Amino acid sequence: MTENVLSPATSTRAAAWWRDAAIYQVYIRSFADGNGDGVGDIAGIRAKLPYLRDLGVDALWINPWYLSPMADAGYDVADFREIDPMFGTVAEAERLVAEAHEHGLRVIPDLVPNHTSDQHRWFQEALAAGRGSPQRERYLFREGRGEHGELPPNNWQAVFGGDAWTRVTEPDGAPGQWYLHLFAPEQPDLNWQHPEVRREFEDVLRFWFDRGIDGFRIDVAHGLIKDPELPDVPEHVRVGDGSHPHWDRDEVHEIYRRWREIADSYDGDRTFVAEAWAETPERLARYVAPGGLHTAFNFDFLQTPWDAGEMRKSIDRTTAALNAVGAPATWVLSNHDVTRHLSRYGRPAQDWKPGEQYQPNGRLDVELGLRRSRAAALLTLALPGGAYIYQGEELGLSEVEDLPENVLQDPTWERSGNTVRGRDGCRVPIPWSGEVTPFGFSPDGSREPWLPQPEHWKDHTVEDQEGDSRSMLELYRRALWLRRQLPALGAGTLRWLDAPDGVLAFAREPGFVCVVNLSAEPYALPEHSEILHQSGPLDRAALPPETAVWLAA
Known part of the structure; x- marks a missing residue:
């Protein structure tokens, strides 16, 4: 499918590429190990650029690669202008950006402005x-x-x-x-009321923009500004009205308006995406209002249970709030901070709030989670706006919930008194090939991966799934290919179609219909001229439960 990938310089979508981009999240420690030390690195990413190109994504977001003592997997930054030797060098990062552009891919590093390392x-x-x-x-x-x-x-x-x-x-x-330190003691919070802090990060932006990067993902974008009085958090304070003393305060948007000016001063449509845990879509929309940031992750959708009514409400709330400020939605199912969605969808639904750690509830039904994940992929990629894909979700990976306690590295494990296992289970190095660990993650004869991989991942490697039309990998590849071919997909609007409870059905113009059956009964497909894509087998003209289909009207 590589013939359908256009370079950033020639793409007809380049004027606003971020409005409907499919962006792949590279958790650098766990994506690909190029030097054999058991930890992913820039060399590994460079070697896998053809894979990302052929997958059909538009860009890659890379988790922090800066110099760091690694108290929190690189989110404790000691120098924002240096690459940690574990990952490579600034020169290698520049080569990665240049090579990615040659493949038609943009590069968006992480930026961590709320805090530094205590070694900074x-x-x-x-x-x-x-x-x-x-x-x-x-x-x-x-x-x-x-x-x-x-x-x-x-x-x-x-x-x-x-x-x-x-x-x-x-x-x-x-x-x-x-x-x-709103996170670990090794991550002291910066004082964003101080002009020197603001000047420093504006200079960091320019440093990396000058090296060709295409934008930034902003870590904890909702946390930079604190009430100068540093009052106690009241017992029943709401995050969603701007009154919380350290989350989602209105003054933070002044910072981002200045950042937008800097991004706009560069050629190539540089972009920002905010990790902003806002209580409502309306609060989230404030981050992407005109003159502010370009996009923000939609955690409201990520945290919505597998329920048609709740999903429709989330989609409607999000699109209404963002349409009001002229910004696109950005849909996401998983990332490096939350339990993989296959393992969430394979369990009874539970209520969890922004910023909370998801806690597994009940036994995992892997097959159920897989069917729902396949359907969720087609739903997400059919919605208006952009989408993020967390590495390994295109392989059907579930959360690794049985990591030995002695390998856990997430600071949550120690800070909780060994009661909350943290996020390591979604960060295990992904499998590429072979029958035994490290499944092609590292070269032969390398050290063991920094987190152990389950033996059953031999059935989830890229090598095992390539060319198998029934595989999760080929489901994603075809969906992403169609997303580029069909003028109805990407930016735009949707129109809901009449459907019974438990079924989501919407049309996008010209001539596209997506139907997702979240009910317990088969659903008769609406009239159509062609089946474009499906998440699972159809029962004649009926859509089975936990299945999605794309139709040409």
């Missing part, structure tokens, strides 16, 4: 400078409460568990101030 030069200077110093003003240092400052400054809790404050020892050896 700025934070080390802050520790050495002591109380009241200009160096400490770049972060959020405060005196503690209590008679001797022995209590944290407020009641804020870290996402990874425990207090969001750590007390430092001052240069003279005395107990000192506390610093804020």
